[in-house]
Amino acid sequence: MRDVARQADVSPMTVSRALRNDPGVAPDKRARILQAVALLGYRGNHHASNLRTGASSGLVGVVVTNLANPFYSQLAIGIESMAAEHGMRVILANSGEDLAKERQLVNDFAARKLDGIIVVPTANEHAHLDPAGLAGMPVVLAASPPVRISVDAVLLDDFSGTWQATRSLIARGHRDIGFLGLPASTWTGSERFRGYCAALEESGIEVDERYVRRRQPDVAAAMAVTASLLDQDRPPTALFTANNRNTIGAYRAIRGRREPVAIAGFDDFELADLLGLPLTVVAYDPEEFGRQAAALLCDRIENPGEGTRAPRRVIIPTRVVEYGAG
Amino acid sequence: MRDVARQADVSPMTVSRALRNDPGVAPDKRARILQAVALLGYRGNHHASNLRTGASSGLVGVVVTNLANPFYSQLAIGIESMAAEHGMRVILANSGEDLAKERQLVNDFAARKLDGIIVVPTANEHAHLDPAGLAGMPVVLAASPPVRISVDAVLLDDFSGTWQATRSLIARGHRDIGFLGLPASTWTGSERFRGYCAALEESGIEVDERYVRRRQPDVAAAMAVTASLLDQDRPPTALFTANNRNTIGAYRAIRGRREPVAIAGFDDFELADLLGLPLTVVAYDPEEFGRQAAALLCDRIENPGEGTRAPRRVIIPTRVVEYGAG
DNA sequence: CTGTTAGCGCCTTCAG
């Protein structure tokens, strides 16, 4: 900056002002300065500027559990687009469902003085996500409500989406319905199981633990587990699958079989309508989910005064979509 | 930091050293310092530290053209994973195929003093991507070779992948083969068209411009264009589709029709094997693509001395996969 | 092993 000042024959102070579009710089000097900047290829230093102003870094951190799941990529896309509308950029990181890594990422983000973070928590342990311990950095949780901390959250309508989709299986005459779920300790895992149980109960069907599985982290595992479900005595005639990985795995396991098995699953996905099996999905807009999370966060960032305002919850609606046999 | 120093009854310098795990701090003082840090909830300031050391920010920037295309999300996943192995984080941004936005993003990244950037260029104008104009910040291009600048690049084997896939259509007796391409000015668009032409030529088939289309940015457009291709006199009996968006759009347009149309397309995608049509795809590993790009970049970052070393090119191999009729 | 001094590049403040 000194070099630019010398080149333009003004003081560094004037350069600083010109570059920030401060009103009150003589047009001719401004022109000289801009020319000098171009000539020297000068580029400001955000670190120095942020250090002095203590100003925002213009960065939002995002921590998700599994980027390989298209749901999380789409979430990231939604966050990125809303953040861009607020002039912010997104730092993306993957916790891989590892609580220690999540903690480390959050701490790193706080040290970088990010303006805020959006986290899909891996576990129910949220103490490290309390803004009070993060220099007041706003936090928004996605897909899981806060536990013993007070922050905004965006959630899906897990319970009633699952409930309705399971009902639609029952309405088609199924009574032996398998459940390919998520770990019971997670919010989505538990809410979706609750929805499944509620639908069975209201029709007087008992939940049979022989039909319930909860440990299928990827498509291959879901395939294997589906096969084992169907190979037992009196196998289920239908399945509820708790996310898109399970739906696709179940579909792959079923398609080679003689006896038809109906599927209802959480998450819509591209080409779901073309699978050539009757398929019910609990659909919602994952990008909108991300946009809502970013909107909550940007609001907190832009209105820091109201930091003590009650935490908000946004519920993303779901709808049940029936795909025909193609 | 002063507060911590006072609390621990040492000088700020010692705190600084302790926090950076400098060897040569008495264990008892170190313990006192860590305790004080915990008590006060102190957190270092990256901006100040970076300002002083001029050191790396530990951040890699990524600019892609269209995050909504799963190819780019997977690319980002690969970059994120390799960057994480090198202790770096990723800032993700979307240019939306807008050159002005790409320029702005790159400039912003340079001002933030990122350690390096990976860019999927929107156009053939690359002057703004020259490290010489970016304070020496390393740049790696993805999916497009550098034009009039000297930087590393990771490319797909666009030409021969397309050539082979088109040949496989010809081998099955097709001679009227449509081409759903990408804009001719892009590298991938041009290379894939070249591969298509080469395959036709070697079999003595003339390229018929009536069968060639290049402006289908999304699935809906690809569907509409496919319908118009097939509704002309003497419609093509097969199609080569230049990316996954076009393949899926073409598939959707074709499946309701009476006369069968074969498809070969660039990009593999989930569920491609289940579409119930014979489908040939040019497959490769998009995450590996991202990992290779990040590896090139991290190498440049970690070995800055050799900045003048000749630019490298990594070609990601493709293979042709034939999916049966399901 | 520890503290002192000085300054990274910028911006707030105040005096011309």
Added chain:
DNA sequence: CTGAAGGCGCTAACAG
């Protein structure tokens, strides 16, 4: 409208 002085939080380089 412009410039001089000083300091944001941290850490090299040196001196004890």
